[in-house]
Amino acid sequence: MSEFLLIHYKPGHHSNMQYWALGADQHASITLGHGNMTELKSIARGKKVTVLIDAHYTTLASVNVPSKNRNKQMQAVPFAMEDNLAEDIDDTYFALGKSEDHTVPVIAIKRSLLEQTLDIFRQQQIHVDAITADSVAIPGSNAQWCVLLDEDSALIKTGPSQAHCCDRENLPIILQALLEQSEPQPDAITYYYKADDVVAATMLNDIDITIESQTYQNHALEIFVTNLKEVQSLNLLQGEFAAKRESNTWIKPWKSVAFVSAIWIAFELTHAAIIATQLEEKNLQLTRQIEKEFKRAIPEARKMTNMRKRVERRLDELKTGGSGKSNTGFLQILSKVTPVLSSNNKLDINAAVYKSNYVDLDLTAKSLDDIEKTKQQLANIPGIKTVLSTTVEKDSVKGRLRLEAKG
Numbered sequence: 001m002s003e004f005l006l007i008h009y010k011p012g013h014h015s016n017m018q019y020w021a022l023g024a025d026q027h028a029s030i031t032l033g034h035g036n037m038t039e040l041k042s043i044a045r046g047k048k049v050t051v052l053i054d055a056h057y058t059t060l061a062s063v064n065v066p067s068k069n070r071n072k073q074m075q076a077v078p079f080a081m082e083d084n085l086a087e088d089i090d091d092t093y094f095a096l097g098k099s100e101d102h103t104v105p106v107i108a109i110k111r112s113l114l115e116q117t118l119d120i121f122r123q124q125q126i127h128v129d130a131i132t133a134d135s136v137a138i139p140g141s142n143a144q145w146c147v148l149l150d151e152d153s154a155l156i157k158t159g160p161s162q163a164h165c166c167d168r169e170n171l172p173i174i175l176q177a178l179l180e181q182s183e184p185q186p187d188a189i190t191y192y193y194k195a196d197d198v199v200a201a202t203m204l205n206d207i208d209i210t211i212e213s214q215t216y217q218n219h220a221l222e223i224f225v226t227n228l229k230e231v232q233s234l235n236l237l238q239g240e241f242a243a244k245r246e247s248n249t250w251i252k253p254w255k256s257v258a259f260v261s262a263i264w265i266a267f268e269l270t271h272a273a274i275i276a277t278q279l280e281e282k283n284l285q286l287t288r289q290i291e292k293e294f295k296r297a298i299p300e301a302r303k304m305t306n307m308r309k310r311v312e313r314r315l316d317e318l319k320t321g322g323s324g325k326s327n328t329g330f331l332q333i334l335s336k337v338t339p340v341l342s343s344n345n346k347l348d349i350n351a352a353v354y355k356s357n358y359v360d361l362d363l364t365a366k367s368l369d370d371i372e373k374t375k376q377q378l379a380n381i382p383g384i385k386t387v388l389s390t391t392v393e394k395d396s397v398k399g400r401l402r403l404e405a406k407g
Contacts, residue, residue, distance in 0.1 A: 005047040006228065007040065008134060008221055010054045011113060019043065020221045032218050041124045050231055051131045052224055053117065055155055058133035059085060059108040060163040060234075066102055073099065077106050095236045097161060105161030107133055107234045114236060129243050131236040135163035137224040138192075145186045147175065149193040149200050150220050158182065161234065172203060179209065188212055192223050330354045333405055336384055340377045346370040358404035364396055371399045378403060 008018045018034045035043075063080045065073045073096060078089040085092055087110050097105035114131070121128050140146035140157025148155040154171040156164045158178060166174040179185055188210040193200035195215040204211050216222040237243045294307045298314055341349065341361075347370060350362040365371045368390060378401070379386045387402040 003047040004228070005044050005049045006221060006225055007049065007051045008054075008219075008224065009051050009117065011057055011117065018219050018221055020225050032221060037120065037124045037126075041126055044126045049121075049126060049128050049130075050228065051117070051121070051128050052134040052137055052231075053109070053131060054153075055133045055135040055163060055165040056153065057109065057113060058135070059106075060133050060135050060161060061106055061108075062159060062161045063104050063106050064102055065099065065104050068099065068102075070096070073104055077104065081106065081108060093236070093241070095234060095238055097234045105234055107136065107236060109133075109236060114241065118241070127243070128237070130231050132231050132234050133163070134220070134224060135165065136161075136230055136234050137227045139190065139227060143187045145189045147171070147189055147191045147204070148220055148223060149191070149197070149203070151194070151197075158186075172206065175204070175207060179207070185209065190214060192216060192220070194218075330359065333359050333384070333403055336381050337378055337403055340374065340381070344370075344374055347374055358402055361401045361403065363399045363401055365399070366396060368392060368397045371397055371401070375401060 006020045010017075017036070017040060018032070019040060020032055059081065061081060061084065063077050065076050065080065067073060067076070074094070077094050077096065078092065081094070082089050085108060091111055092108050093111040093114055095107050097107075099105075117131065118128065135155050135157060138146050138148050138155060138157050140159060140163070142159050146155075146157040148157075149168060149171065152168055154166055154168055154174075156166070156171075156175060156178060158164065164174065164178065175189075186209065189204075189207070189212065191204055191211050191213045193203075193213070193215060195217055201213070290307065291304050294304065294311065295301065297311055301310070337359075341347070346365055348364040350364055352362075353360045363371055363374075365374075371388065371390060375386050375388045378384055383406050385404040385406050387404070388399055390397055390399040
């Protein structure tokens with residue numbers, strides 16, 4: 001695991017930059033110190049560098065955005081924070097954290113300041129992996145506020161992503177005003193200050209909230225370093241400012257292989273997509289054909305659901321005539337009369353209608369005798385009852401022959 005370097009950066013103070021380096025076990029591996037950019041260049045080599053910008057130069061807030069869409073959030077956040085910014089929103093860069101319940105944590109900074117900061121470290125060949133406000137690296141919740149006091153300023157954390165900063169001497173006034181505006185008020189306030197700061201120890205005595213005092217020995221970095229996990233949640237280096245490391249030299253010979261492999265994978269994926277599209281189209285065609293045949297079999301059907309079971313049920317109904325008796329079904333009647341009807345070439349069957357346990361046949365013949373003979377033949381079939389009605393026309397005879405199952 002690589003080492004980590006944490007830098008507390010106050011714009012304009014390049015010659016006196018506090019830093020803290022962490023080893024692979026995430027415990028301090030060198031002492032707290034300060035130095036100029038040139039000295040930091042050698043210290044930063046091979047380490048994962050995190051820069052904490054002084055909170056006076058950033059704005060940390062929670063913004064209510066109804067949409068969960070990231071693009072829509074990015075469009076809405078600048079206008080939602082416009083009244084809280086000193087700069088015009090067009091000159092401000094916004095970085096968004098992970099939203100929860102339509103609340104989006106946001107850190108805002110003047111765009112030119114972020115660009116200048118990155119350029120300063122880039123000139124010293126210091127690759128920065130993360131940049132955020134120092135207020136992100138202190139604890140704080142709605143129920144447990146946090147105050148961090150140093151030699152000339154104070155940070156007030158009133159929520160996971162809500163922070164304020166002020167001059168040291170104004171801390172009691174600003175904190176009291178924030179408490180009066182808060183509903184509900186926090187249960188307690190964690191108060192960090194330097195161990196030998198006698199004035200700081202009594203500065204919040206008049207605040208009517210439980211104060212839990214904790215001290216650090218040398219610099220606020222001792223507090224920041226214990227909350228590094230929170231830094232990545234609001235890293236300014238995202239989107240257009242996303243951090244990029246140069247490729248290692250041993251990777252370069254493999255770039256051409258990776259490029260060819262990528263082309264081959266893209267070809268395979270394209271081919272698979274084409275096959276999938278063709279299969280999908282074929283599936284749609286078969287589905288349309290099935291629905292068409294289903295409508296022919298069951299014209300009264302309104303929904304194309306459970307088609308197989310419904311067709312099987314209809315077939316069972318045709319077999320039993322809907323009554324549960326196998327000898328009265330449509331197919332049973334036809335099986336008995338088909339030999340007589342199929343062998344008679346003097347009749348034309350125009351239509352057949354099945355209802356309940358009988359079949360009505362519309363017949364046409366040249367003579368009444370042809371229909372009568374057929375009727376008599378059918379009447380001699382066991383289990384079949386026949387009823388005939390006829391109409392004599394000029395050149396033909398039309399008849400309605402009812403074939404009814406007995407029993």
